[in-house]
Amino acid sequence: MSPNDKYASVVAACGHLPLVLRGEDYLELLPVAWRAINDYGILIAHRTYDAPELGPWRRQHSGHAAKRGLWEVHNDPYDLSRVFVRTTGGWITAPWDDLPLVSAPFADFTWDHSRVRRRRRSTSSSAKVARMLKINLPMGSVGS
Known part of the structure; x- marks a missing residue:
């Protein structure tokens, strides 16, 4: 069995x-x-x-x-x-x-996307990517 x-x-x-x-x-x-x-x-x-x-x-x-x-x-x-x-x-x-720099929850794929976009502009530090997440995420979105 x-x-x-x-x-x-x-x-x-x-x-x-x-x-x-x-x-x-x-x-x-x-x-x-x-x-x-x-x-x-x-x-x-x-x-x-x-x-x-x-x-x-x-x-x-x-x-x-x-x-x-x-x-x-x-x-x-x-x-x-x-x-x-x-x-x-x-x-x-x-x-x-760097959590205080981000205004909405986000997932790993959102982080990766923002990091790639940030890398195209210049060097990407954690704080710079966090600021980019704040700009790109609508309030109340969950990792989208």
Whole structure:
């Protein structure tokens, strides 16, 4: 009997029990990137994320030898305003440093588009791309 057949027979006999996810379960399901926690914070796709709670872990080895000591960082591709860092003390939420420059939520594909447009004009810093996002996003749009 295959695992799917076995599962189907158990559900037929006992019924389906839905499992309610906790907030931490949702974080586990987000895409993961392995990054260093530097003095300035965490760098992902030319964006810097930082929080005071990262202090004890800056320039420290994560304990994951297979990942060269990098830290497990989860991010929502539809909301780049913050990342979630797993530490031995639990999860730490680190906001994007240039978030105050953006007036509406945006997704990774919106960031990539604005970065490409900005690169055509000159060098593209995170703050310059953030300002371009503010110009290009209508108020209340969600990553479109």
